[in-house]
Amino acid sequence: MKRWLPLVLFLVLVGFFAKGLFLNPREVPSPFIGRTAPAFTLPLVGNAGASFSPADMKGKVWMLNIWAPWCVSCRQEHGFLMQLAQSGRIPIVGLNWKDADREAQALLARTGSPYVAVPDDPDGRVGIDYGVTGTPETYIIDRQGVVRLKHVGPIGPDVWQTKFEPKLKELGA
Numbered sequence: 001m002k003r004w005l006p007l008v009l010f011l012v013l014v015g016f017f018a019k020g021l022f023l024n025p026r027e028v029p030s031p032f033i034g035r036t037a038p039a040f041t042l043p044l045v046g047n048a049g050a051s052f053s054p055a056d057m058k059g060k061v062w063m064l065n066i067w068a069p070w071c072v073s074c075r076q077e078h079g080f081l082m083q084l085a086q087s088g089r090i091p092i093v094g095l096n097w098k099d100a101d102r103e104a105q106a107l108l109a110r111t112g113s114p115y116v117a118v119p120d121d122p123d124g125r126v127g128i129d130y131g132v133t134g135t136p137e138t139y140i141i142d143r144q145g146v147v148r149l150k151h152v153g154p155i156g157p158d159v160w161q162t163k164f165e166p167k168l169k170e171l172g173a
Contacts, residue, residue, distance in 0.1 A: 032147040038129040042119035046105040052119040061173035069103035071135040077154035085114035
């Protein structure tokens with residue numbers, strides 16, 4: 001038996017590595033799926049006297065899109081988010097993440113805003129609470145404030161139809 005142990009361990013390792021080759025690196029599992037979304041209260045971009053909290057959205061299915069003005073992929077998805085906002089399909093909250101140069105307000109004024117609210121997270125604290133690894137990242141949060149979906153990367157029509165629409169139908173939104 002001792003002579004077979006190294007071979008068995010080697011085969012187990014090969015199995016793990018082989019499985020890893022077929023995983024999608026964009027699909028980062030989230031420990032928040034099925035759990036209450038982390039609470040926060042942040043000032044709004046362009047209106048420091050007002051604030052946003054996920055509690056403001058209780059009773060609604062909504063989307064939290066974590067973005068940044070310096071993010072190229074965020075700019076790629078912006079047009080689609082504008083179409084989505086105009087359709088009224090789902091309210092979108094845009095968490096402005098790590099905007100050290102304070103560019104969000106001017107950018108949204110130029111390009112239009114698909115967001116019902118734009119909370120400002122300049123130090124990235126809330127992003128850390130959500131487990132953000134980069135932008136854009138998008139979450140669907142249900143009527144009870146529970147995270148139901150996480151997507152890493154830009155959203156376009158294909159991703160919307162294959163990933164978001166089925167989840168929204170499941171949630172009755």
